[in-house]
Structures are given as C-alpha cells and as structure tokens.
Amino acid sequence: MHTPRRLVLASAYAAVAVTVSLASIPAFAQNVVKIGEINSYKAQAAFLEPYKKGMELAVEEVNAAGGVNGKKLEVITRDDNANPGDAVRIAEELIAREHIDVLMGSFLSNTGLALTDFAKQKKFFYLAAEPLTDKIVWQNGNKYTYRLRPSTYMQVAMLVPEAAKLKKKRWAIVYPNYEYGQSSAATFKKLLKEVQPDVEFVAEQAPPLGKVDAGSVVQALADARPDAIFNALFAADLAKFVRxxxxxxxxxxxxxxxxxxxxxxxxxxxxDEAPNGWIVTGYPWATIATPEHKAFLAAYQARYKDYPRLGSVVGYSAVKSIAAGIRKAGSTDTEKLAAAFKGLPVDTPFGKITYRAQDNQSTMGAFVGKTKNEGGKGVMVDYSYLDGAKFQPSDAEVKQLRPAD
Structure with a gap:
C-alpha cells in the first residue's frame, strides 16, 4: 500500500507546525524557569566559585520543595570575561538562544552598569546580585533592575561612625581606579567630613584594578604620614598592599x-600576614549564631564539605530572591515581576530583607568589626550586624538621585 502524497505532505507540515509551536512556548510554560546568570568567573574566582555553590544550593532547595508555582528552576551561567561589552552580548544570546525568563548576576560595577542599561533598553528583568556601585539603583536606576548586596554607599556609611570614633585628623585613601573604588572614596570623604569637619585628606592613591604597584603605593602613603588610612582595595590588590x-x-x-x-x-x-585591628566590613561565618545562618551553614557544609564565603550567601540569596519574586508575581512576565519585587520580603541567611520600593535596593546589611590574626589566619572579632535599611540616604535625596521609572 502506498500512502497518498497529499497525506505525506500534510503529516510533514503538521510535524513542522508542532515543532515551531513547541519552540515558541516560553520556558515558564514548559515546567522550568530559566535564570540567565552572567558573571566574571575566571577574573574573580575567589568570590564567584563560592557564589556558584550558593546558587546551586538554593536551586536544589527550591526544586526539592516543589519549585516555584509548580515550575522547576534552572540556572544557565556564562562568563563575561570582566568585560561590559561581552556581558551585554551574552545577555542578548541568553534571551535569543536559551529563552531565559530572567537575568541575574555580575560582579564588577562596570559590567553591572552595562547590564542595568541593557535591562532598561530591552525591558527585561535583571537582578544585580553583587556589583556595589550606587549608580545601579540611583543615577542609572530603572524599573527593571534590582540590586541585592548592600551598596558602596551603605557599606561606607556603616564604617564612617567607627572611623569618626578614632578621632584621627590626617587621612590617606587608597582604592582601585574604577567605578566602585571612586565611589567608595568619594562617599567616605563626604560622610566623614560631615561628622568630623576638621578632617584632612593628605594622600590619595588610585591604582588600576588588578594592577597595583604595591611598593610605590605604600611608599606614597607613608610619605604623607597619615594618622589613618581608608582602603577599598580587594582581592589580589589587597594581598599585595597588605604584604x-x-x-x-x-x-x-x-x-x-x-x-x-x-x-x-x-x-x-x-x-599569617592578615592584619590586626583593621576596622572592616566582612563575614565572620564561623561565629554567627542566628537560627537562619546556622541552618544555612549546616546545609552548605553538608552539601560541599566546605565553609561558606560571602559569595555563597550572595548567590544563595539571589536565587531565593528570584524565586520569591516569581512566586509573588505568579509569572515571569517582566512587568509583573518588576512590580512584585517592590517591597518584596525575602528570607536569607542574614535574616529577612526587603527590596525597597524607593530605589529597588535590598535592605541586606553587613557585618562590621575588627580583623585579628588568630593562629596564622585572619578572622573578624568584636563585630555586629548592621541592618542595611538604616544606612540609606533620605527618601528625598534618593528621589533627586534616581530618574523616574
């Protein structure tokens, strides 16, 4: 028996139609929510490898509990090579090829700002997990971009009262010469001057990010003979500076x-080179006694046989934030999700946080304490957790800083 040619063609057309139809179905409708995650994994491995583990743990917990509105979470990660242009190109690819539902991530402030602008132009939801620049939620802020970690302003504002207690008049400043460092230095000078008008800034060193000439920087600071130093260097730059x-x-x-x-x-x-007595923001993971953190610590150590870093908390809390937002919105639709995040409460290892309606900044706080070299290893002592909600400019100031959505 021979199948009529018309029937063969009809079957072929039907198969193509089914394929096209399935391809056009959003990920949310296919029992999976795709989170596109872009970050500088190779360039900032110390922070971002633990961050990735934190994300994985949160995804496993959410999916084990039934997912979000019955849908399982899936995270698709890409490396941006610490390059803003690459970050934007990858975001385009994730949307076009992977059909992601939401965008998340970035570490460096410049890549975070690039993705913030991308979210605005494409009207696509973006959660900036880690980048600290204030511009993400203020000058460059938009209705589609939210930020998890306490900003540059918030962390510096937490340190300024401790700096003022030192009653030091002559200050030197050192920071990496890009958005985060520049903002840290400017905010520190402004806020310290407000509470200690007689303060003098006698030296300022701003080496390129990742390329500090520690010998010349230290010598320049020493030549200025400051009473105190404000430092914003981190990662390998910090290690060279301390040494x-x-x-x-x-x-x-x-x-x-x-x-x-x-x-x-x-x-x-x-x-064993860890300094003693520096006043710092940080994460004293081993001695935090709150129930939320104990539960997170136990789960993380059981899963990875390792202790968490701050990146672990950020990655974990970012995924939990996305899950809470989608649950509240009942959808991954950008407009609905952006609206759902305003005032959104989220449970994190640091306790409950809220995404502020004023500027899309979360109220996650930070630990402020002192460094101690204990048995050849640096730890934080004499610390306290400071609520991020208490270290913000007034709503009137925020309104002036942030464009209308």
Whole structure:
C-alpha cells in the first residue's frame, strides 16, 4: 500500500507546525524557569566559585520543595570575561538562544552598569546580585533592575561612625581606579567630613584594578604620614598592599578602615600576614549564631564539605530572591515581576530583607568589626550586624538621585 502524497505532505507540515509551536512556548510554560546568570568567573574566582555553590544550593532547595508555582528552576551561567561589552552580548544570546525568563548576576560595577542599561533598553528583568556601585539603583536606576548586596554607599556609611570614633585628623585613601573604588572614596570623604569637619585628606592613591604597584603605593602613603588610612582595595590588590605595608611597617602606628577586607574570600589568602585591628566590613561565618545562618551553614557544609564565603550567601540569596519574586508575581512576565519585587520580603541567611520600593535596593546589611590574626589566619572579632535599611540616604535625596521609572 502506498500512502497518498497529499497525506505525506500534510503529516510533514503538521510535524513542522508542532515543532515551531513547541519552540515558541516560553520556558515558564514548559515546567522550568530559566535564570540567565552572567558573571566574571575566571577574573574573580575567589568570590564567584563560592557564589556558584550558593546558587546551586538554593536551586536544589527550591526544586526539592516543589519549585516555584509548580515550575522547576534552572540556572544557565556564562562568563563575561570582566568585560561590559561581552556581558551585554551574552545577555542578548541568553534571551535569543536559551529563552531565559530572567537575568541575574555580575560582579564588577562596570559590567553591572552595562547590564542595568541593557535591562532598561530591552525591558527585561535583571537582578544585580553583587556589583556595589550606587549608580545601579540611583543615577542609572530603572524599573527593571534590582540590586541585592548592600551598596558602596551603605557599606561606607556603616564604617564612617567607627572611623569618626578614632578621632584621627590626617587621612590617606587608597582604592582601585574604577567605578566602585571612586565611589567608595568619594562617599567616605563626604560622610566623614560631615561628622568630623576638621578632617584632612593628605594622600590619595588610585591604582588600576588588578594592577597595583604595591611598593610605590605604600611608599606614597607613608610619605604623607597619615594618622589613618581608608582602603577599598580587594582581592589580589589587597594581598599585595597588605604584604608591602607589613614589610614597610606602614600599619604599625596607622589605623586602617577597610571595605570588604573581612570577607573570607580576601582574608583567607593573607594567612599569617592578615592584619590586626583593621576596622572592616566582612563575614565572620564561623561565629554567627542566628537560627537562619546556622541552618544555612549546616546545609552548605553538608552539601560541599566546605565553609561558606560571602559569595555563597550572595548567590544563595539571589536565587531565593528570584524565586520569591516569581512566586509573588505568579509569572515571569517582566512587568509583573518588576512590580512584585517592590517591597518584596525575602528570607536569607542574614535574616529577612526587603527590596525597597524607593530605589529597588535590598535592605541586606553587613557585618562590621575588627580583623585579628588568630593562629596564622585572619578572622573578624568584636563585630555586629548592621541592618542595611538604616544606612540609606533620605527618601528625598534618593528621589533627586534616581530618574523616574
């Protein structure tokens, strides 16, 4: 028996029609929610490898509990090569080829700003997990972009009261010469001057990110003979700065206030060179006694046989935030999700946080304390957790800084 040619053609057309139809179905309708995650994995491995583990743990927990509105989460990661142009190109590809539902990630402030603009232009939801620049939620802010971590302004504002207590008049400043570092320095000078009008800034060093000439930087600071130093260097730049400063005795009689240094990602590599008595923001994972953190710590250690870094908390909390937002919105539709995130409460290892309706910034806080070299390893002591909601400009100031959505 021969099948009529018309029937063969009809069957072929039907098969093509079914294929096209299935290809056009959004990921959300196919029992999976695709999160496109872009980050500088090769360039900032110390932070982002633990971050990736935190994401994985959160996805496993969400999916084990039935997913979000009955849909399983899937994270598709890509490396942006620490390049803003690459980040935008990859975002385009994730939407066009992988049909992602939401965008998340970035570490460096410049890549975060590029994706913030992308979200605005494409009207696509983006959660900036880690980049700290204030511009993401203020000057360059838009209705489609939210940010998880406490911003540059917030972390510096947490350190300024401790800096003022030192009653030091002559300050030197060192920071990486890109958006985060520039913003850190400017905010520190502004806020410290407000509470201590007689303060003097006697030296300022701004080496390129990842290319610090530690010897010349330390010598320039020493020549200025400051009473105290504000530092915003991190990662390998920080390690070189600390090593050279220890060698030349820069820190022996000079107080140091430092953003990020208390994070284990940056403290652990210093080993027995870890400084004593620096006032820092960080993450004292081993001694946080809250129920939320104990539960997270136990789950993380059971899963990875390792201790968490701050990146682990950020990655975990970012995925939990996306899940909470989609659950509230009942959809991955960008407009609905952007609206759902306003005032959204999320449970994290640091307790409950809220995404502020004023500027799309979360109220996640940070730990502020002092460094201590304990048995050849740096730890944080005398610390307290500061609620991010308490370290923000007034709503009136935010309104002036942020364009209308």
């Amino acid at each position: 050279e400063g220890n060698t030349r005795g820069l820190f022996e009689k000079t107080s140091v206030v430092s953003v990020l240094t208390g994070e284990p990602e940056y403290m652990d590599p210093l080993k």
